[in-house]
Amino acid sequence: MNTEIALFLIQDGLTNGAIYALLALALVxxxxxxxxxxxxxxxFVAYGALTLAGLQLGKLPGTAWLLLGVGLAVAVVELAQxxxxxxxxxxxxxxxxFIIIPVALLSLAWWAAPQKPALTLxxxxxxxxVVPLGPMVYRLAYQPLANASVLVLxxxxxxxxxxMTGLGLVFFGAEGSRTPPxxxxxxxxxxxxxxGQSLWVMGASLALIVALLLFFEHTIYGxxxxxxxxxxxxxxxxxxxxAMAGKLSFTLAALIGALSGIxxxxxxxxxxxSGFLVGLKGFVGAIVxxxxxxxxxxxxxxxxxxxxxxxxxxxxxxxxxxVFTLIIPVLIWRSFTTHHIEEExx
Amino acid sequence: MSALLxxxxxxxxxxxxEAVHQAALRLEQGRIVTVIGPNGxxxxxxxxxxxxxxxxxGSISYAGEEIMRFEPEQRVSRGLCLVxxxxxxxxxxxxxxxLVLGAFHRYRKRDQTIAADFDEVYRLFPRLQERxxxxxxxxxxxxxxxxxxxxxxxxRPRLLMLDEPSLGLAxxxxxxxFRVIAGLRETGVSILLVEQNARAALQVADYGYVLExxxxxxxxxxxxxxxxxxxxxxxxxxxxxxxx
Ligand SMILES: Nc1ncnc2c1ncn2[C@@H]1O[C@H](COP(=O)(O)OP(=O)(O)O)[C@@H](O)[C@H]1O
Ligand SMILES: [Mg+2]
Numbered sequence: 178m179n180t181e182i183a184l185f186l187i188q189d190g191l192t193n194g195a196i197y198a199l200l201a202l203a204l205v206x207x208x209x210x211x212x213x214x215x216x217x218x219x220x221f222v223a224y225g226a227l228t229l230a231g232l233q234l235g236k237l238p239g240t241a242w243l244l245l246g247v248g249l250a251v252a253v254v255e256l257a258q259x260x261x262x263x264x265x266x267x268x269x270x271x272x273x274x275f276i277i278i279p280v281a282l283l284s285l286a287w288w289a290a291p292q293k294p295a296l297t298l299x300x301x302x303x304x305x306x307v308v309p310l311g312p313m314v315y316r317l318a319y320q321p322l323a324n325a326s327v328l329v330l331x332x333x334x335x336x337x338x339x340x341m342t343g344l345g346l347v348f349f350g351a352e353g354s355r356t357p358p359x360x361x362x363x364x365x366x367x368x369x370x371x372x373g374q375s376l377w378v379m380g381a382s383l384a385l386i387v388a389l390l391l392f393f394e395h396t397i398y399g400x401x402x403x404x405x406x407x408x409x410x411x412x413x414x415x416x417x418x419x420a421m422a423g424k425l426s427f428t429l430a431a432l433i434g435a436l437s438g439i440x441x442x443x444x445x446x447x448x449x450x451s452g453f454l455v456g457l458k459g460f461v462g463a464i465v466x467x468x469x470x471x472x473x474x475x476x477x478x479x480x481x482x483x484x485x486x487x488x489x490x491x492x493x494x495x496x497x498x499x500v501f502t503l504i505i506p507v508l509i510w511r512s513f514t515t516h517h518i519e520e521e522x523x
Numbered sequence: 524m525s526a527l528l529x530x531x532x533x534x535x536x537x538x539x540x541e542a543v544h545q546a547a548l549r550l551e552q553g554r555i556v557t558v559i560g561p562n563g564x565x566x567x568x569x570x571x572x573x574x575x576x577x578x579x580x581g582s583i584s585y586a587g588e589e590i591m592r593f594e595p596e597q598r599v600s601r602g603l604c605l606v607x608x609x610x611x612x613x614x615x616x617x618x619x620x621x622l623v624l625g626a627f628h629r630y631r632k633r634d635q636t637i638a639a640d641f642d643e644v645y646r647l648f649p650r651l652q653e654r655x656x657x658x659x660x661x662x663x664x665x666x667x668x669x670x671x672x673x674x675x676x677x678x679r680p681r682l683l684m685l686d687e688p689s690l691g692l693a694x695x696x697x698x699x700x701f702r703v704i705a706g707l708r709e710t711g712v713s714i715l716l717v718e719q720n721a722r723a724a725l726q727v728a729d730y731g732y733v734l735e736x737x738x739x740x741x742x743x744x745x746x747x748x749x750x751x752x753x754x755x756x757x758x759x760x761x762x763x764x765x766x767x
Contacts, residue, residue: 262592397623397630404613404624411611413576415678416599416628 181368186486192375192444193458194482195382196222196437200459201466201478202389203430208468209406210426211419212327213319216334219456220341221434223449224307226442227345228435230354232290232299239348240306241286247313248279254317275313282306296359304435311431312424314341319427320420338453345449353451358443378440385436386475389429402426454497458485461504467511477507525587527552527682527713528573533581535565535572542568544737545581550682550715550730555708557716557724557745559758560734566717567608569734570684573715574598574605586681600628602681608690610671614660618651621659621670625677637677644673647703665696672703683707684715689723701727721758725749733758 200218207215224240231238252275259267282305289302318337322329360373393399405412405422413419434452441447441455462478481500488499528550535543543565550556558566572579575595583591590598613621622644623630626637645652648669654662659670668688675683685704689697697720704714705727718724725731725745733741733754741751748754 397627400616400620400624401627403616403620407613407615408611410576410607410609411613412624413595414574414599414605414607414611415624415674416596416631417624418594418596421596 184369186490188375190483190486192378194479195379196441197459197462197478197481198475199382199433199437200456201462201474202471203433204460204463205468205471205474207426207430210402211423213330214334216338217341218434219452221431222438222455223345223447223452225435225438226447227349227354228303228306229439229442230356233356235291235293237287237290241283243348244306245279245283248275251275251313251316300439307435308431311427315423315427323419342450349449353446353448355446356442374443381440465507529584531582533579535568535577535579542737546739548732552713555714555728557728557731558734559718559721559724564734565737566734567686570605570686570717604675604678604680605684606671606675608686610667612659617656618659618670619655621674622677625674640677644676648673665692682713686717689720
């Protein structure tokens, strides 16, 4: 292997690693706030990529229908609850949020898709179609059992993962998609060819990480999420409801997932079920950080990206095996150096 | 005058074991009411149920509204606030951020008067201002209690519920804390005070209830309670009967 190849692999590894890092951060966030191990994170990556791919072909993406379907399901659950609690005044808001807005977005997508709008608009449309699925999934699958044990929540995650993969097949079909790169630019830096797309991925990831940091440090909702992660009882006592914190963290996770999908779509062919492996690599990064530390999770995810790049160079057929096997010593090391995250007392 | 808080037939159970049985109590606007009783009597359970942190049966009418089915968040935004026995601070966040979060429901309502309350809390507890960039987890016991009180005040409570504010604190700090509690009444805050330190509680309160094994056994104006032989014997010790 010569320097040129080594540098190329580093570029490749860091590009993928940046996306794994984003996913790892989302997983740490969701776990800290809700104790949910968010296996369906990867599905949001696939949904983001496939929605954008659909829009680029001028087709109405299946996500628009899916959003309406899931919206109807949430509306039913919310209406039942409102009637049970005798809160009829909530009904208009429920209908607006979970039926009228999804219908409006469906119509918007229907109208806009065939006109092939500019890439930025396509990306925005993708986000407004995919991201609301995050809090809706929380409302349907997790909120009713929010106080269950980590294991029960994990089982729910597995179920949601399979459900979302299945729905992905129904709404996007079995063919894979690859979108054109955001930029065809190439720069020569010494022996290294830097592609515009990898700069896009790394730049966007970095920008997103900085934005998240600012959100957590300087906004009241960011602080509320941190507070919930630190002390759930204390957070309730100051009026931060676990349901709100849960929905907000799932919204962020869905946003991060969808953006990752948009970034990864021009690099890899994405199928309805590709999200799982991508998410799993983010998960490995998050595990390196004990599902607790954001910086270690991000570093771990970058490492996974690099490992993967080198593994695919030497033994392409075994790259997943190599990546996931090399993680075992890390897990053993972690299990000796950290104590377990305790189930919450009380 | 109608009561700010009127509790009737309140029962709270942990599984099958009832920890509070058919409690009734009443608190008028601007008053300090205390609930005293031995360890394990159910005082903490009572406050947790009033805050909505535990499921309960009975009726809780607050500011003319039945709040039994309200979530804690809804009670907070109506001015009900609990400083719990365990303080429940955000240890890994700064003192300042803890205070900010105290006002969470007011930020949601875009309340413009929050800054003034920061000044007020820092005036009451200058120590918190000195340590505002420090993590809450690094504070001493007394400072933690100040922060818990300060965080509660940031929510601008109408009814402040305090669960053993003197617990584990040095006598000098206990005196400071009780001075602040007495001062709060002047600003129109009503207070429900739970204490094992019955002497201090009855001194500052207008009215008191004695809770034993989940039931209210005696109630009355604080002065009457302080001279009630049963209360003196169980909670005030012999010293005060001699002094009284
Ligand atoms: N989480 C709990 N689960 C089961 N029993 C509890 C729990 N918390 C308190 N208890 C019981 O309820 C009773 C009242 O406790 P508590 O309200 O903490 O009393 P106090 O605050 O007056 O000391 C005690 O017998 C205690 O053992
Ligand atoms: Mg107690």
